[in-house]
Amino acid sequence: MSDLGYQKIELPKPRPMPTATSLPFWDALTEERVILQRCADCQAWVHYPRSNCPECLSDQLAWHDVSGEGVIFTFTVTRQATTPSFADEVPQIIAVVELSEGVHVTSVIVGAEPGQVAVGAAVVPVFEHGDDGRTLLKHRLAG
Amino acid sequence: MGLTGDAHIVGYAERRSERRFSGERRLTLEQWAGLAADALRDAGIHSREVGGLVVGADIFEAQQFVPATVAEYCGWSVDFAERVDLGGATPAGMVWRAAAAIELGICEVVVMATASRPMPSSPVPRPFDDRLVYGASSSAWGSPQAEFELPYGNIAQNCGFAMYAQRYHDLYGWDEWARAKIASDQRTSACANPDAVFFGQPLTPDDVLASRVISEPLHLLEIVMPCTGGAALVMCSAERARRTNHRPVAVTGFGERLTHKTPTYSPELPHTPVAAAAQSAFAMSGLGPADMDMVQLYDCYTITALLSIEDSGFCGKGEGQAFVREHDLSYKGDFPCNTHGGQLGYGQAGLAGGMSHVIEGVRQIQGRAGDRQLARHDTAYVTGTGGVMSEQAALVLQGA
Numbered sequence: 001m002s003d004l005g006y007q008k009i010e011l012p013k014p015r016p017m018p019t020a021t022s023l024p025f026w027d028a029l030t031e032e033r034v035i036l037q038r039c040a041d042c043q044a045w046v047h048y049p050r051s052n053c054p055e056c057l058s059d060q061l062a063w064h065d066v067s068g069e070g071v072i073f074t075f076t077v078t079r080q081a082t083t084p085s086f087a088d089e090v091p092q093i094i095a096v097v098e099l100s101e102g103v104h105v106t107s108v109i110v111g112a113e114p115g116q117v118a119v120g121a122a123v124v125p126v127f128e129h130g131d132d133g134r135t136l137l138k139h140r141l142a143g
Numbered sequence: 144m145g146l147t148g149d150a151h152i153v154g155y156a157e158r159r160s161e162r163r164f165s166g167e168r169r170l171t172l173e174q175w176a177g178l179a180a181d182a183l184r185d186a187g188i189h190s191r192e193v194g195g196l197v198v199g200a201d202i203f204e205a206q207q208f209v210p211a212t213v214a215e216y217c218g219w220s221v222d223f224a225e226r227v228d229l230g231g232a233t234p235a236g237m238v239w240r241a242a243a244a245i246e247l248g249i250c251e252v253v254v255m256a257t258a259s260r261p262m263p264s265s266p267v268p269r270p271f272d273d274r275l276v277y278g279a280s281s282s283a284w285g286s287p288q289a290e291f292e293l294p295y296g297n298i299a300q301n302c303g304f305a306m307y308a309q310r311y312h313d314l315y316g317w318d319e320w321a322r323a324k325i326a327s328d329q330r331t332s333a334c335a336n337p338d339a340v341f342f343g344q345p346l347t348p349d350d351v352l353a354s355r356v357i358s359e360p361l362h363l364l365e366i367v368m369p370c371t372g373g374a375a376l377v378m379c380s381a382e383r384a385r386r387t388n389h390r391p392v393a394v395t396g397f398g399e400r401l402t403h404k405t406p407t408y409s410p411e412l413p414h415t416p417v418a419a420a421a422q423s424a425f426a427m428s429g430l431g432p433a434d435m436d437m438v439q440l441y442d443c444y445t446i447t448a449l450l451s452i453e454d455s456g457f458c459g460k461g462e463g464q465a466f467v468r469e470h471d472l473s474y475k476g477d478f479p480c481n482t483h484g485g486q487l488g489y490g491q492a493g494l495a496g497g498m499s500h501v502i503e504g505v506r507q508i509q510g511r512a513g514d515r516q517l518a519r520h521d522t523a524y525v526t527g528t529g530g531v532m533s534e535q536a537a538l539v540l541q542g543a
Contacts, residue, residue: 011276014293017284048291074313074412076305077359082298083276094295094302096407106297106407114359119313136294 013085016134022049024063029135032127034068036101037061047103068125068137070099077114093117097139111140145427150242151384151391151543154186155502156256158373159338160490164261171203172216174258178375179217182254186377187388194250195223197237199257199494203269223250230279230529231441232399233257234374234498235536239397241378251383256375259493279530280405292405300443301366303406303531305358308446311413312360315461319360321468323351325445325480326364326487328472333484335474335515340370340490351445365445365487372492374502384543389509396430396539398423406531417454417526420537424524425456428539432456435539436519437479437507439500441528442487448480451526455537474515482507482515497527501538508542 018026025048028035037046039053040060052059075095081087082094093109095117109117110126123139130136156178169177175198183190196219198209205212210224223244229236234257241253273282278299280288292298308322330346333339346364354363384391398420403409425431432455440455442448449463457478458466470478483489483503486496504523506512512520520542527536 014282014289014298016290016294018290019285022290048287074306074310076302076309078296078302079356079358080301082296082302082358086296086298089296092296094297094306096306096412104407106292106295106405108295119310138295 011085015130015132016136021051025049026134029127029137030129030133034066034125034137035063036066036099036103038064045101045103047099047105066099066101068099069142070097070123072109072117072119072121072123073098073104074119075109075117095139097123105137108138109140110138116141146239146242146246146394146396148393148395148541149381150245150378151381151393152238152376152378152505152540153384153387153389153391154182154188154377155505156181156185156375157338157499157502158260158371158492158495160340160370160372160492162340162368162370162490164371166260168261168263170262171201171258172213174260174373175202175213175256176217178256178258178373179254182256182375182377185388186379187386188252188377188379188383190218192252193217193219193221193254195221195241195244195253197225197227197241197253197255199233199237200226200228201258201494203262221250223253229527229534229536231443231494231497232527232529232534232536233494234501235525235527235538236399238376238378238394238501238538239399239536242394242397245378245380252377252379254375254377256373257494257498258373259495260371260373288405292407297405297407300531301358301361304444304446305361306406307413307450307532308360311446311450314413316464318464318468319352320348321464322365322445322449323348323362324467325442325448325472326351328476329442329481329485329488331473331475332482332515333488336483336489339484339488340368341484341488361444361446367443367486367491367496370490370492372490372495374495374498376498376501376505381543389511391543392505392508393541393543394538395541396424396426396428398427398537399535401534403533404530409532413450414460415450415454415532416535417451417532417537420526420535421455424537424539428541430522430539432524434522435524436522437482437504437517439481439504439523439525441497441500441526442481442485443491443528445487447528447532448485450532451528452480455524455526474517479517482512482517500525500527504540508540
């Protein structure tokens with residue numbers, strides 16, 4: 001029991017559950033492609049996928065292939081799991097990556113020691129295929 | 144534009160912070176009614192005079208029609224009923240909404256409360272609540288956080304505030320001792336507050352930096368301690384405030400700004416929406432940062448207070464670490480900040496943690512702060528932070 005009188009519950013690691021709007025993004029990742037929406041009216045790049053452009057609310061959004069490359073905008077190294085289901089990944093390098101198109105995505109930096117990671121470091125995409133048929137877009141340091 | 148200062152905070156009630164609650168468990172409706180009764184008694188106003196109420200998102204006996212449920216429970220007929228959903232900024236958001244309602248003449252007396260003590264065990268399972276597993280993050284299907292954040296482990300608040308701190312230091316320099324000094328100075332004030340969860344436990348900056356890292360660069364002792372408690376405020380018009388028990392405290396300025404839910408999509412990280420809220424609050428009040436006798440800044444983390452000091456205009460952007468080194472932030476110091484200990488020293492009892500900043504400002508202005516009473520106590524600047532620097536509210540309070 002928690003102090004609020006709830007039953008405490010253990011949950012599995014959260015996985016992406018696409019919507020009709022976001023499904024093309026996730027399907028592209030399974031093919032190891034990164035696609036982003038771009039607004040046909042104001043040319044803004046959009047992420048996460050939406051029904052309407054967050055710059056002008058136009059619904060004229062179209063998918064475009066992009067590199068998935070970018071730079072680390074900020075990051076943290078978790079020394080305690082953010083939720084119990086991530087205990088197996090500690091220390092986890094959770095990052096905000098600024099893609100070359102300017103949009104920000106949440107990512108995880110893989111294949112690097114915490115001390116190697118820095119704000120501004122160039123990163124390239126890593127496609128992490130899961131048993132559920134969904135693929136996460138993660139990143140590793142370039143070069 | 145804005146408030147004229149006609150609405151006054153005239154009473155409060157607060158349940159002391161406790162890590163292990165040993166009292167009687169009550170429903171949140173019962174807690175709310177008890178807090179309201181105590182705050183009205185403090186002000187010297189009868190329950191029959193209440194014409195407005197503001198609730199937060201911490202009434203657990205109803206998921207909808209919450210204000211009506213509270214009005215019915217307390218026996219009130221109200222002309223103003225709000226449910227504020229701004230996380231830690233909820234109490235500051237409650238105060239300006241109530242002030243606006245009073246200044247518009249909608250009602251004369253408004254009660255707001257946050258109930259954060261344990262409830263009795265329910266005989267039937269309660270519905271799943273994200274707050275128990277994912278903190279402020281939504282796990283509902285279709286929510287952007289559930290789809291694009293949770294699968295990466297970007298969950299709850301620690302990692303988000305840590306990412307604010309990382310980029311902040313990368314841009315403006317690494318002075319972790321200064322960040323730790325915020326927790327240390329506030330602990331000095333907590334040691335003058337018998338109701339604080341860390342009363343009697345002084346803390347040095349080195350102690351803070353020696354505590355284990357939770358999410359780099361943030362240490363355990365830079366993060367609030369969850370506890371139990373509760374708080375309430377009573378506000379009324381200047382006319383009614385003349386016949387109350389304590390010095391009325393006018394709300395002369397406010398600001399509010401929301402920009403994002405997840406810091407990934409914060410437009411200007413580590414610039415925060417505090418700046419816009421502060422500018423609005425100060426412009427409305429006709430006062431500036433230099434006119435404040437004290438600040439009560441939402442401090443779920445040390446970095447929250449640091450960013451709030453800068454973005455509120457007490458120093459320039461990037462100068463906060465030097466500012467903290469140059470000033471004593473305790474109640475004894477030249478920049479009294481969170482004189483009750485802050486949530487870092489007082490404890491965070493749910494939404495009552497945010498209300499503790501408002502109440503401490505009122506308590507000081509009313510001259511009721513006991514051992515930690517400030518000599519100059521006419522003006523206070525108060526902030527509220529919701530989400531991860533997502534939802535910001537700022538208030539300027541002035542003693543009548």
